[in-house]
Amino acid sequence: xxxxxxxxxxxxxxxxxxxxxxxxxxxxxxxxxxxxxxxxxxxxxxxxxxxxxxxxxxxxxxxxxxxxxxxxxxxxxxxxxxxxxxxxxxxxxxxxxxxxxxxxxxxxxxxxxxxxxxxxxxxxxxxxxxxxxxxxxxxxxxxxxxxxxxxxxxxxxxxxxxxxxxxxxxxxxxxxxxxxxxxxxxxxxxxxxxxxxxxxxxxxxxxxxxxxxxxxxxxxxxxxxxxxxxxxxxxxxxxxxxxxxxxxxxxxxxxxxxxxxxxxxxxxxxxxxxxxxxxxxxxxxxxxxxxxxxxxxxxxxxxxxxxxxxxxxxxxxxxxxxxxxxxxxxxxxxxxxxxxxxxxxxxxxxxxxxxxxxxxxxxxxxxxxxxxxxxxxxxxxxxxxxxxxxxxxxxxxxxxxxxxxxxxxxxxxxxxxxxxxxxxxxxxxxxxxxxxxxxxxxxxxxxxxxxxxxxxxxxxxxxxxxxxxxxxxxxxxxxxxxxxxxxxxxxxxxxxxxxxxxxxxxxxxxxxxxxxxxxxxxxxxxxxxxxxxxxxxxxxxxxxxxxxxxxxxxxxxxxxxxxxxxxxxxxxxxxxxxxxxxxxxxxxxxxxxxxxxxxxxxxxxxxxxxxxxxxxxxxxxxxxxxxxxxxxxxx
Numbered sequence: 001x002x003x004x005x006x007x008x009x010x011x012x013x014x015x016x017x018x019x020x021x022x023x024x025x026x027x028x029x030x031x032x033x034x035x036x037x038x039x040x041x042x043x044x045x046x047x048x049x050x051x052x053x054x055x056x057x058x059x060x061x062x063x064x065x066x067x068x069x070x071x072x073x074x075x076x077x078x079x080x081x082x083x084x085x086x087x088x089x090x091x092x093x094x095x096x097x098x099x100x101x102x103x104x105x106x107x108x109x110x111x112x113x114x115x116x117x118x119x120x121x122x123x124x125x126x127x128x129x130x131x132x133x134x135x136x137x138x139x140x141x142x143x144x145x146x147x148x149x150x151x152x153x154x155x156x157x158x159x160x161x162x163x164x165x166x167x168x169x170x171x172x173x174x175x176x177x178x179x180x181x182x183x184x185x186x187x188x189x190x191x192x193x194x195x196x197x198x199x200x201x202x203x204x205x206x207x208x209x210x211x212x213x214x215x216x217x218x219x220x221x222x223x224x225x226x227x228x229x230x231x232x233x234x235x236x237x238x239x240x241x242x243x244x245x246x247x248x249x250x251x252x253x254x255x256x257x258x259x260x261x262x263x264x265x266x267x268x269x270x271x272x273x274x275x276x277x278x279x280x281x282x283x284x285x286x287x288x289x290x291x292x293x294x295x296x297x298x299x300x301x302x303x304x305x306x307x308x309x310x311x312x313x314x315x316x317x318x319x320x321x322x323x324x325x326x327x328x329x330x331x332x333x334x335x336x337x338x339x340x341x342x343x344x345x346x347x348x349x350x351x352x353x354x355x356x357x358x359x360x361x362x363x364x365x366x367x368x369x370x371x372x373x374x375x376x377x378x379x380x381x382x383x384x385x386x387x388x389x390x391x392x393x394x395x396x397x398x399x400x401x402x403x404x405x406x407x408x409x410x411x412x413x414x415x416x417x418x419x420x421x422x423x424x425x426x427x428x429x430x431x432x433x434x435x436x437x438x439x440x441x442x443x444x445x446x447x448x449x450x451x452x453x454x455x456x457x458x459x460x461x462x463x464x465x466x467x468x469x470x471x472x473x474x475x476x477x478x479x480x481x482x483x484x485x486x487x488x489x490x491x492x493x494x495x496x497x498x499x500x501x502x503x504x505x506x507x508x509x510x511x512x513x514x515x516x517x518x519x520x521x522x523x524x525x526x527x528x529x530x531x532x533x534x535x536x537x538x539x540x541x542x543x544x545x546x547x548x549x550x551x552x553x554x555x556x557x558x559x560x561x562x563x564x565x566x567x568x569x570x571x572x573x574x575x576x577x578x579x580x581x582x583x584x585x586x587x588x589x590x591x592x593x594x595x596x597x598x599x600x601x602x603x604x605x606x607x608x609x610x611x612x613x614x615x616x617x618x619x620x621x622x623x624x625x626x627x628x629x630x631x632x633x634x635x
Contacts, residue, residue, distance in 0.1 A: 006216065007041060008270030009261035010251055014038050015273035017227060019280045019305055023298040025491075030230035033244040035136050036198055036237070037223070038277075040248040042140055043202025050148050051163070051206060054155050061148060062325045066335060068144050070321040072137065072274075073337035075312050079278050080107060080344050083130055084351075090548050092367050093356030094374060095540055099130055100351035106134040107344045109141035112190040127288040128538050133281035135190045142192045143199050164207045171197045182238045194237055198245050205252035216254035222247025268310065275317060276309030283308070289541050290548065366607075370543060370553045374609040379619040381421035383436070388417045389458065390440040396461035403433025409472045411437045411462065411515070415532060416478040418619055422626040423476065435472065437462045443484035444512040463515055467522040475519050476629060477512075478529040480615060481571040484508055489567060490614050493536025493559070496566060509574050516578065520585035527629050529589050531571055533564040533601040538614040542603040556604040564592075564601050587632055591625055 014034035021031020053059035080103050087096040105111040112135040126132050154166040174197035181188035188194035226244035234240045260266070269276065283305050287297055325331040332338055351357060358368055381387070387399030400406065401424035408427060410420045420436040427433055442455035446463045449456065466472055483489070485508060487499025519526050535542070535558035542556050565572075575588050595601050595610055602610060612618040617625070 004255065005257055005262045005267060006251060006255065007045075008267050009258075010037055010041055010248060010270075011273040012266045012270035013223065014041075015276050015280075016269065018277060019302055022281060022284045023301050024295075025232070028227055029232070030227040030244075032232065032236070033223075033226050033230060033241075036241055036244050037248045038136065039140070039195060039198040040202040040245050040252070042143070043199030044205040044252050045202075046144065046147060046199070047151075047167075047203035047206040050151050051160075054152065055160070059148075059152065061152075062328055062331050063323055064148055065144070066323040066325050066331050068141070069331075069335055069337040070323055071317075072141070073341060074319060074321065075275050075278055075316045076106070076134070076137065077337070077340040077344055078312065078316050079282070080131075080348075083282060084344070084347060088357075088360070091356075091544060092370070092547060093358045093360075095356070095544050097352060097356035098540075100348040100356070102129060102131040102134075103348040104345050104352070106131045106138070107341050107348070109138040111135050112138040112142075112192070116187070116190040127285055128541055130282050130285050133277065139190070139192050139195050140199070143196060147199075164203075167200050167203050171200045174200070178237050178241075179239065182235045189236060198237070198241065201245050201249055202252065205249055208253055210253065214250055214254050216251050216256040216258065219247045219250030219252075219254065222250065269306070272306075272310045272313035272317075275312035276306055279308045279312060280305035288537070289544050291537075291545055366553045367543075367547050370604060370607060370609065373604075373607060374539065374543065374612075380612065381418045381619065383421055384417050387420070387436045388414065388438050388440060389442075396458050396465075398435035398437055398462075398465075400435055401433050402428040403431070405471055406433040406435050407472060408432065408474045408476070409435040409437060409466050409469075410476040410478065411466070412476075412478040413438060413442050413480055413484075414440055414616060415480045415529075416476070418617065418622040419476065419478055419529070419625055422619055422622040423629065425623075426626050426630060434476075435466075435469075437466070443508050444479060444515060445508070446511045446515045446518070448507060448511055459511075463518065467518050467524070472524065474525045474527065474633060476527045476529065477515070480534075481531050482534065482567050483615070485570055486567075489534050490536060490538075494563060505570065509570075512574070513578065516583070516586050520583055524585065525633065526586045527589055527632060528575070528586060529625065529629075530575060530591055531568045532615060532617060533559065533592065533595045534567060534615045535559055535601075535603055535611065536614070539603045539609050539611045540613075543609070553604060554607050555602055557600040558595075558603040559601050561596055561599055561601060564596065589625070589629055589632060591628065594621065594624055 014037035016034070017028060017031040017037075018034035019031075020028040021034070025031070050059060050064070053064075083099060084103065087099045091099060102111060102114065105114040111131060115129070115132060115135050118129075150166070150170070151163060154163050158166065174193060174195070178188060178194040178197065181191075181194055223244055226247060230240060230243070280302075283301050287293070287301050292301075321336050322334070325334065358372075383399065383401060387401070389395060398409065401421060403424075406424075406427070408423065410416050410423060412419075416436075416438045420434055420438060424434045424436075439455055439458055442459065445456040445459045447460070466475060485500060485505050487497035489497050491497070516526055516528070537545070537558075539558075542558060543553065546553050546556050578586065579588055595605075604610065608620070610617060610621055
């Protein structure tokens with residue numbers, strides 16, 4: 001296939017969009033569509049290669065996969081080796097263990113499945129994951145495995161003329177799955193099933209020969225509009241994804257050269273786009289972990305990503321690896337890229353098997369001790385999966401811990417999940433327990449109608465049930481209040497997020513007020529846990545940063561106390577005003593002193609981590625909070 005400068009320009013736009021989005025999302029809100037552009041290009045190129053060889057009667061699965069390995073694996077393996085070296089010398093055991101797991105999944109092109117089981121692509125914790133961006137490589141590789149088999153079987157048994165029809169069938173099925181997942185509340189961002197249609201849409205550029213020329217400018221305009229109109233608030237992938245993918249398709253179909261696309265810098269970025277994409281995200285994570293979050297740092301990060309990517313293109317991607325294998329066995333045993341994958345996976349597996357090598361000579365003793373403590377703090381409720389409700393498990397019934405007839409209940413979001421278990425453990429001594437009513441990411445929404453959808457429906461049922469349950473006489477309430485009122489703070493720290501409207505805030509506070517009033521009027525004693533101080537970064541990131549800077553790990557500050565006051569100002573004002581109403585059945589449980597000193601709040605205090613991420617305390621700390629609640633109840 002002849003080299004096309006317009007495809008190279010598309011690659012340049014795609015990688016620049018992604019890099020700018022990851023460093024400066026406010027500057028280019030739709031930059032993540034760059035991955036979708038790459039998918040369309042890949043679909044076109046793979047279809048052209050496979051169909052071209054089929055028509056010549058010389059298609060070879062072995063050579064096809066060998067070519068893909070030679071193209072993708074070498075640069076990836078070099079990146080993984082560099083990260084292993086950095087991790088060995090600078091990361092604590094738990095961080096190295098996590099990195100090694102990501103390396104294993106990335107090297108075997110299954111990282112999309114790993115990240116699918118974790119938080120979403122746009123979640124704040126994403127910047128703790130060194131290899132999050134490899135999800136797209138995994139999706140592409142999985143597509144490379146299946147797609148040629150499908151085309152070969154179709155061409156053989158249905159004829160070449162029906163190949164496009166067969167492709168369209170899969171496009172419809174994949175797009176249907178994508179849309180179904182969107183409306184069913186499932187996260188399909190990382191899954192091949194929801195992405196395959198984008199790559200197969202690119203195949204249309206191979207088959208489609210329009211009778212009249214389509215101006216390339218139409219496609220380029222659509223891509224620019226996508227970058228401006230689309231942002232991370234859109235469900236993705238979805239029907240919105242049709243805009244950038246069809247726009248990229250139109251550019252491919254037009255096959256028109258342009259002076260702008262052939263500018264030297266555009267072509268060089270396009271040629272090195274794969275390596276730039278590979279290296280930019282680890283740079284994002286490194287800068288994030290080091291707390292480099294000024295505009296000048298972002299500029300340095302972007303330039304570093306491009307420079308390292310270009311060097312990788314010149315020194316690694318240009319190396320020619322053998323591609324003419326006679327059999328699959330010969331490919332597996334004789335391919336240098338395959339050997340690289342095996343070695344990296346074995347090293348990463350050894351790290352995982354040894355829990356990040358806690359006895360490494362490169363480790364500081366203090367760092368080892370802190371991470372041993374963090375391992376304990378990371379203890380989540382063993383009943384979390386069973387008892388903590390979510391969008392796909394909306395059972396409006398209690399989950400009983402240690403007693404089928406408890407006198408205590410707890411209501412809340414994820415901030416109540418570990419506290420529920422800690423409370424139950426302390427109550428079981430007296431043959432008591434707790435009824436857990438927790439729902440992921442669900443704000444106080446009692447007496448609301450449709451504003452918070454499934455969460456609202458669930459809350460209205462469970463609050464009324466608790467009020468009517470004569471066996472329950474004490475209720476604990478714990479939420480991540482400020483996140484529900486203003487949004488997640490990790491992406492905006494040290495600035496405060498302002499994602500939500502005044503109307504939403506009023507509804508939440510009104511719901512909380514009505515919940516307290518109903519429960520107290522029903523004769524319940526209510527214990528409202530005041531907000532947990534939140535951090536700008538996860539505890540693991542803050543420990544890594546302190547270790548990289550050779551700073552003390554005994555007390556690691558998370559945020560100034562003034563930030564905590566500003567972050568929680570609205571909910572604290574509500575608590576103060578409610579307390580002034582002198583409702584003796586409602587007790588406010590202050591927990592600030594557990595996390596904060598006179599001037600700062602802490603991620604690690606006296607050698608003990610206080611959180612397991614950037615806002616959730618684990619069982620050791622919720623145990624302290626539970627004791628405080630029970631002491632108040634016994635007064």
